[in-house]
């Protein structure tokens with residue numbers, strides 16, 4: 001198990017999502033954007049919670065040899081608690097589970113016991129009230145700006161009201177909580193998400209589908225500042 005620093009809670013972070021990288025040369029893709037990666041976002045899909053499959057713990061373990069960054073694992077899975085230990089052993093630093101899969105208490109406690117940073121995610125149509133009771137017990141709130149399952153979808157601006165609500169609650173309560181957005185984030189939408197209160201920006205296609213991924217990550221960061 002690893003413990004790579006997540007950085008200062010609440011500070012701006014760019015998290016390239018490897019979902020849009022070339023899976024045949026993932027290590028090289030990750031190394032290529034390293035200088036502009038605060039975290040690495042690893043999308044895990046089980047073909048059940050979302051209609052797509054991606055990768056699992058063996059890929060995380062392999063990638064660990066290519067990157068010292070904080071591995072932010074987004075578990076789009078129906079039964080995340082069953083797999084947390086495998087991800088922790090593989091080298092995940094943080095694991096985020098979806099609130100829609102049911103009472104997330106078990107997953108939160110298990111992730112905590114494994115020494116992982118704990119995230120809770122909500123789909124675009126899940127109200128803030130569904131995650132609000134857990135804010136004191138997690139390290140990261142992920143508010144999806146697309147319906148999960150695929151890269152390259154369009155940013156849903158209507159989620160920004162929820163991001164603003166979450167930011168207000170975090171600040172009012174003085175919580176050490178990162179607020180992450182994921183889906184359709186690019187140099188045009190990143191400033192909108194940051195203005196609403198997000199501080200962790202996940203981007204897949206806006207980085208790895210570009211001819212120069214490192215320059216694209218740099219451009220995203222510059223646009224968000």
Ligand code: DX5
Pocket residue numbers: 017018019020041043074146147148149150151152153182183184185202203204205206
């Ligand atoms: C979608 C994933 C995202 C995805 C984002 O289900 O959770 O992390 O990689 O891709 P883009 O940035 O292309 O919308």
Ligand code: ZN
Pocket residue numbers: 017041042043074182202
């Ligand atoms: Zn994701």
